Amino acid sequence: MRFTTLYCLIRISRSRAKSKFLLPVMVLLACGAAMAQIPTYNVGRPPTEAEFRTWDNLVGSKGKELPPGSGTAKEGASIFTAQCSFCHGQNGEGVYPYPRLVGGVGSLNTPTPIFTVGSRMAYVTTIWDFINRAMPPWPMPRKLSPDNVYALTAFILYKNGIIKETDAMNKATLVEVQMPNRHGFYPDPPGATPGKDGFWTPDWGLGKPVTKPAGK
């Protein structure tokens, strides 16, 4: 129970990071450090505001972690030229060996499938998350603002013919975007537990046990 309270305090402190409220919260956190240790071994401390900001920004397919912000393909074009075109080309065509981002929709069941962001991704959030956390890798990722990431995502979607140039992408509109390859993967959703036999992959089914299975 106390731990939950502490966690709420951390959350409150995040929302008021820049206010005068921060100092008392930090004091509280310091007092609470012992509480947040893992009980048996008394090690660890609660994450700081900065640590949450840096390491708690994965975005899943429901987009619930998406921050406020907005951007259109039109706005994304100039950012793309400045930040991305060195590797991905002016229009997302890719500069070998760096990945192509545009085109290939409908090619996956042909003899020459073309894997791009447009033809391949199942969820639009994957694009947003990857740009936000890991792009551009040189000289340093994670320098783009949420507005920039929304605009770049919009630019890539627009270049793939998935949205219009003026469509604004934000927390609400982004998750509404249906990727062309949404149903191109199996099993969907991926399993979080092993099969009935205790194994993660399908039975190879090619032989008989040579020794008694040692539990599982």
Add this chain to the structure above:
Amino acid sequence: MNSKNSDRRRFLKRTAALAGLAVGSLPFVNGKALASVTPGLLNGGNGDAPAPKEGLTAEEPVIQDLLYGGRSSYETTIRSPSIGTLGATGLRTLTPLQDSIGIITPAAYHFLVQGDTHIPNIDPKTHTLMIHGMVDRPTVFTMEELKRLPSVSRVHFLECTGNSGLMHYKSLLHDMKEARKDITVIQAMHGRTSTSEWTGVPLSVLLKGVGVQKGASWIVAESGDNIHHAKSIPLAKAMDDMIVAYGQNGEALRREQGYPLRLVVPGFQGVCNVKFVRSIKVVDEAYYMQREITAYTNTKPDGMSSWYESEVGPKSIITFPSDPHKLPGRGLYQITGIAWCGRGAIGRVEVSTDNGKTWKDAVLQTPVHKKAHTRFRFDWNWDGSETVIMSRCTDEYGDVQPTMLGLAKQWGDERTPAIPASEILHWWESAPIGEFLNNPIQPWRVKPDGSVEDALYNTLLPNPYFPVPGKV
């Protein structure tokens, strides 16, 4: 005094050079080394590998030379820089399986797949692991704290998900065209697997400590290097046998292996074993991260892809004799190799010396570790005539390693309607795709002059740079 100092400097410099890969930073600041392993520069450029780092020189070592140690100057085996595969970028090196001994891969020979040309040099005093998400007590651990927690040491293999795939053969053909002579088929095709004794904290200890909440079913681990690799892994696997590892083969992790902290996910495909791990978030669904979609998925000719595959199938390979070796003449040889699988222990390895007509059991090195390379040995009297040798393993649950065609059949059978094996095989040969989790039987052709060559990949794809012996 001056000469003493300069001697010392010279010694330090030399020691650093001798320690070579151990120092970690050395190979990566070498411009030539970088050029030779960066595909953007390699392809169409110079394909020469960097000169092998020598071990101890032939001179009598002084005590300082022995403080970390090197090897005999007669030993020259090295990892080989890997070639770019279908536009892949980053730093890659391949384990020299052809010279492997026993089951443990020395850290200096451990394969490397880094999705970036940058390998961070992380100060362990500043490195922390944060566990958060659906937990009662989001917690940050320092390295010092992690090392105080209950630890385990376990012997496990790691294997790159793409190891042994035909995509690598296409790259190998390209390198042969560039007249690169330093690479062998066994290393280029299969050298993305290694076995180490890993030491660290079971992830289950940490997760129980922070209190996983009801409804959680996955974790997403994230790396602290510039690529910020993130991977979803089922929570059930995390609670089973995953290790947050800081030790490898009796010393700290090598820098390129994720120093100071990495995940080890026993038996699962290599991409799960997140290096430089900084964050583990407990969540209630797979997170569809970039490296779970754009690669590490297996696309079939109908355009559908399997994703979130995990366990490596039963797999074995003869490491001696293999394609760099030349048998000096007829007589007794010990055929030897390694076998492994993602489900558990290897139960049996059979060897055929007559192109698969008959099979005999090989002797397994004991103890057999679960989810680890298992050394097998088989005495063979070669009569000097041309033949094909190969190994086939069975895991403790009775799953048998398939041929390449058998693997194609298995993958075709996943689809409804089933796709014929021949069509899958043709797809691997011709389509611009990468295939993952390959475990085909690898036949080696022993020729009358004692030379050994690949008898699998060069029968599948036209190879103008090798003599083609015809289909097996």
